[in-house]
Amino acid sequence: MRKIIIAGNWKMHKTQAEAQAFLQEFKPLIEDAAESREVVLCVPFTDLSGMSQQLHGGRVRLGAQNVHWEPSGAYTGEISAAMLAEIGIHYVVIGHSERRQYFGETDETANLRVLAAQKAGLIPILCVGESKAQRDAGETEQVIIDQVKKGLVNVDQSNLVIAYEPIWAIGTGDTCAATEANRVIGLIREQLTNSQVTIQYGGSVNANNVDEIMAQSEIDGALVGGASLEPQSLARIVNFQP
């Protein structure tokens, strides 16, 4: 049975004080959510340590938003997988389209990061997705297959999450039709050797559309940006109605 994972990606939002206030309101709202649903918050590096202590023993797990592939060294500004694992982090977002667009990340560096994360015992959330131009040119399938294959070289698929995030649907309110997201995620699954990998959809998921998205047979969760910043809205997404 594939694990359902609802993950918030706060991106570059929330100070430690704001994170603490969020958790105080959020935790009671998800107390009754089905145990089978994993709840993850992928937050800025500066929030991780404090939140890890605040969440210790609870059901909300933490994720980072990036990780370097080397275990240590002269890489100013970078964070290693062991540093994250040491403070109780379980997940790490890798290859998000914003990292690819603004920071020059590639399928090759995403692959190195996935391998480093797994080596330290973290679960990578590998993001893939096509741009509007690629979709309009009919290249969606090839782009996605390429990203998946290149990102997963030598990767252990029993310790992996993939997020399908069409770039044109991120932060735009222009959600990919649930049936189309389901089709592309089915295509991603066909490229895998392990059929049990959790594959999320991401791109303008919110309290109003989550039920339809999560009703799709291939979609095992959501990676939520904007709508994860408010406790009520993320709680509604965690409590989606199947």
Ligand SMILES: O=C[C@H](O)COP(=O)(O)O
């Ligand atoms: O990682 C999350 C995605 O980029 C989706 O962001 P969004 O929900 O604000 O569209």
